[in-house]
Amino acid sequence: MFKWARRQRQAAKLPQGETPGQWFAAYLHQRAQLASSESNFHCDPACGRPGCQNQDLQVPVSLFDILAAAEHQGQPIPAIYHQHYSWGLLANGREDWLRMVTLRLKKPCPFFQNNLCSIYSIRPLPCILFPEYLANEGAFEENARKEYFQDYFCFHRPLLLSPERAKIMTKLKRMWEREMLISSFFLFDYGHCHIDFSNLLEELAAAARSQGDAAERLKPLQIIPNQVLEHFFLQHMAQCPPFAGLGQKISHLETREGQVELLQWLQDDLLLQKLQQRGDDRALVFRFVKGKIQAKRRSLSHPESKCY
DSSP: OOHHHHHHHHHOOOSTTOOHHHHHHHHHHHHHHHHHTTOOOOOOTTOOOHHHHOTTOOOEEOHHHHHHHHHHHTOOHHHHHHHHEEEEEEOTTOOSSEEEEEEEEOSSOTTEETTEETTGGGOOHHHHHTTHHHHHTTOHHHHHTSGGGTTOGGGSSOOOOOHHHHHHHHHHHHHHHHHHHHHHHHHHSSSOEEEEOGGGHHHHHHHHHTSHHHHHTOOTTOOOOHHHHHHHIIIIITTSTTTTTHHHHHHHTTSHHHHHHHHHHHTOHHHHHHHHHTSGGGEEEEEEETTEEEEEEEOOSSOSOOOO
């Protein structure tokens, strides 16, 4: 961890007279206003909400999302975490064996009730962004052609953003990136962490083939299902540093000190700048070798292997 960040950990403060709850409520209010501002997008009432129910769709969340859900549901933060969230591994569009470690919603979404989102006003930013951010980034039509999204009614018609809404989507995307980086720093004392599974292909392929009918369709050189990767991670790696002790860190958010740390770091532009410098060119990558985790910093700009 940065030495200066240790000093900030001891001296973390909010504006005079303001509680963490008050600051966070104002932040969530701003996020909710941006979510709907200048937007003409609405989910089709006839849609089966596949994004909420599909087991394969990863919905990454930040610690801020977990705090918001705990407040909304009136439950302790550790309880809401264990009930509704888990570790997740994101490919982030990569075609190699690297996955980014994150927190994610359990699926089907535990907050999806009676065909509606029960936490809609404080839903995770990825839920707010989808699918409008794809239009904002020029990727909507490409994704509309994918078989994976054929059941999504929102892809059956063009999606156009006004210039004002496009600016808001850009701002929301930056908010999400900021929340995710600060959450990773809180959990790992680093920026984003990645797992390299390339040395475990035979073991993972065998595990995939052992999973019944779905695994029987797995052919040589086909992508290993993400569920298999997550299961391996949880069974063999999640109890090793820096991933061990997640429960204690989540519980720390029940304290005022923990909340002040997280909220102050969210506002710390210098910290964010330093974490962004630890991007793909200086990523922290872990491998599982002979029952132990090995870590090194390396560039992710040039994938070492393909998975197809």
